[in-house]
Amino acid sequence: MTFYSIAKNTVKSILMPLYRIEVIGREHVPKEGGVLLCSNHISNLDPPVVGITSARPISFMAKEELFHAPVFGKMLKHLKAFPVKRGMSDREALRKGLQILKEGNVLGLFPEGTRSKTGEVGQGLSGAGFFALRTNAHVIPCAIIGPYKLFSKLKVVYGPPINMDELRSQKASIEETTEVIMSHIRKLKDEYR
Structure with a gap:
């Protein structure tokens, strides 16, 4: 058993009951491929x-400062974060993200780049559009519907893959592609609120 799977099972056993996490649409995440x-x-x-609600291991991009913490920084590396x-x-970081996707793995992004103060879905940064257009990875929107309150329900909703062929044929820009991804996240949040 890997460090990742031990950590996942441990964290799952704590967070699932604490926040009564309900997972919707997990079947939308393809079992293989980027x-x-x-x-x-x-x-x-x-x-x-x-991480605990996805069927597959995820490599998350995390802000560099987190890796400077002595113990936590080492743990992040073992948890596939970069x-x-x-x-x-x-x-x-862009090269590393492309490599993860091209090797058929899962890259996790929070396109807003920072936590939303209001809980509303903000504007996405261009990284999401960059990875979506530069690879043939399946693009899966995910909405976390809170708030994080002990023993009240938290929902994690995975949507169906976003069709990138249309955006590619229209020669959509990275920014336009990111906005399409964000609009799918907003729709999920509105639908399952």
Whole structure:
């Protein structure tokens, strides 16, 4: 058993009952091939919650500062996370993300780049559109519907893959593609609220 699966099972046994997590649409995540999983961001608990509700291991992009914490930084590496420098184009992080997708794995992103203060889905940064257009990965929208309150229900909703062929044929820009992804997340949130 890997460190990832031990950590996942441990965290799952704690968070699932604490937040009464309901998972909807997990079957939309393809069992194989590259997957770009894009979720809204409302809490520091979002990465573990998405991680424990997905059937497949996820590599998350995480802000570089987290990797400087002595113990936590090492744990993040074992949990398949990798650093990204915020506020600039981080070529190394983009290369790593492309590699994960091209190797047929799951890349997890919170396109807003930071937690939403209002709980509403904000504007996405261009990274989501970049990965969606540069690879043949399945793009799966995910909505976390909170709030995170002990013993009250939290929903994690996975939507069907977003059709990228149409966007590619229209020669959509990275920004337009990101906005399409964000609109799918908003729709899920509105539908399952």
